[in-house]
Structures are given as C-alpha cells and as structure tokens.
Amino acid sequence: MNLRDYIEEVPDFPEKGVSFKDITPLLEDPEAFAHAARALMDFTEGLKIDKVVGIESRGYFFAPLLAFRLGAGFIPARKPGKLPRKTRSQRYDLEYGNDALEIHEASISKGDRVLIHDDVLATGGTARAMCHLIENLGGHVVQCNFLIELGFLNGRDKLGGFPVKSLIAY
Ligand code: AMP
Numbered sequence: 212m213n214l215r216d217y218i219e220e221v222p223d224f225p226e227k228g229v230s231f232k233d234i235t236p237l238l239e240d241p242e243a244f245a246h247a248a249r250a251l252m253d254f255t256e257g258l259k260i261d262k263v264v265g266i267e268s269r270g271y272f273f274a275p276l277l278a279f280r281l282g283a284g285f286i287p288a289r290k291p292g293k294l295p296r297k298t299r300s301q302r303y304d305l306e307y308g309n310d311a312l313e314i315h316e317a318s319i320s321k322g323d324r325v326l327i328h329d330d331v332l333a334t335g336g337t338a339r340a341m342c343h344l345i346e347n348l349g350g351h352v353v354q355c356n357f358l359i360e361l362g363f364l365n366g367r368d369k370l371g372g373f374p375v376k377s378l379i380a381y
Contacts, residue, residue, distance in 0.1 A: 214379050217243040232359050234330055248276050254356050254376040261323045264288050269330035288312045288341055303340035312340055321349035332357040335366030342373050
C-alpha cells in the first residue's frame with residue numbers, strides 16, 4: 212500500500228509558499244489508517260518506552276494509539292495556557308516569529324524513556340523543542356517518529372543526536 216496516495220498536498224496553505232500535507236484522507240481510510248499505525252508501531256520494535264508525547268494537535272491522531280500498544284502513558288504537549296497545573300514550557304522559532312509548547316511538570320519522572328510523535332517533521336524546530344523539554348525534566352528521548360518527513364528542510368539535522376524515524380518522505 213502506498214500511503215502517499217492518501218496524502219493531499221494543498222498549495223499555499225496556511226500561507227503562500229507552503230505545500231500543506233493534509234493527512235485527513237489517510238485517517239478516513241480504514242486500511243490506510245491501520246497500515247500507518249502498524250508501521251509507526253514497527254519503528255518502536257524492541258524499545259522499552261514509558262511515555263509517548265504527542266504534539267498538539269495533529270500528533271494526537273497516532274500518539275495515543277502507540278501508547279496503548281506499547282503499554283505506555285500518553286502525554287499531550289500543548290500550546291501555552293491550556294494545561295491547568297504546573298507546566299514547563301519550551302519556546303521555539305518559526306519561520307516568522309516563535310511559539311511554545313508545554314507539558315505538566317509532573318508528567319515526566321526522572322529516567323522515563325520517551326517516544327515523541329508528530330504528523331510532520333519540517334524544519335525540526337518543534338520536535339527539537341520537545342526533546343529539550345523532556346530531557347530538561349530528566350526524561351530520555353528514545354525516538355522521535357513522524358508520519359511524514361520533509362527531507363528538503365533538513366529537520367533531521369536539527370534533531371542532532373536524537374533517533375529519528377519517518378514513514379513517508381518528501
Ligand atoms: P517544524 O517545527 O518546522 O518541523 O514544523 C513541524 C510542525 O508544523 C508539525 O507540528 C506539523 O504539523 C506542522 N507542519 C509544518 N510543515 C507542514 C506541512 N508542510 N504540512 C503539514 N504540517 C506541517
């Protein structure tokens with residue numbers, strides 16, 4: 212099955228010059244959805260993982276499935292101001308301006324082995340911020356996995372020593 216057939220490329224969304232990878236056709240197709248979930252699972256073969264972090268919001272489609280299958284907990288990384296208890300925040304640069312992601316401080320225990328998941332690896336800024344946040348809280352990032360990698364943006368390089376896996380490359 213070629214999963215790329217289930218991804219719609221939408222030019223100039225959400226702004227001019229961006230080719231947006233719309234994964235909703237993949238999510239809507241039961242076989243493609245199951246195939247993608249299994250393939251992402253296969254990336255974690257043999258790894259011991261305590262927590263899976265999903266990045267708001269398109270990281271939430273698969274991260275809880277992975278957590279369930281791995282017998283791990285699921286942690287939603289959220290945009291600022293959404294989580295009610297004591298949070299840790301990490302800022303990161305976007306093409307224009309910056310943004311931040313937060314998790315509850317209590318979500319990570321020292322030595323936790325963590326898998327980070329998001330739909331798309333583009334420049335790598337988002338995932339790198341998440342890796343640093345987890346490691347600053349005493350966790351250990353075991354893998355960052357993505358449905359899609361935009362190879363021409365070299366996000367993998369930005370993730371330095373963190374292991375990266377992706378399913379569909381552009
Ligand atoms: P980056 O920090 O540049 O790696 O951007 C990754 C984040 O932006 C992910 O959460 C993606 O959901 C989103 N993103 C970036 N580029 C695209 C794209 N071309 N299509 C869909 N989502 C994207």
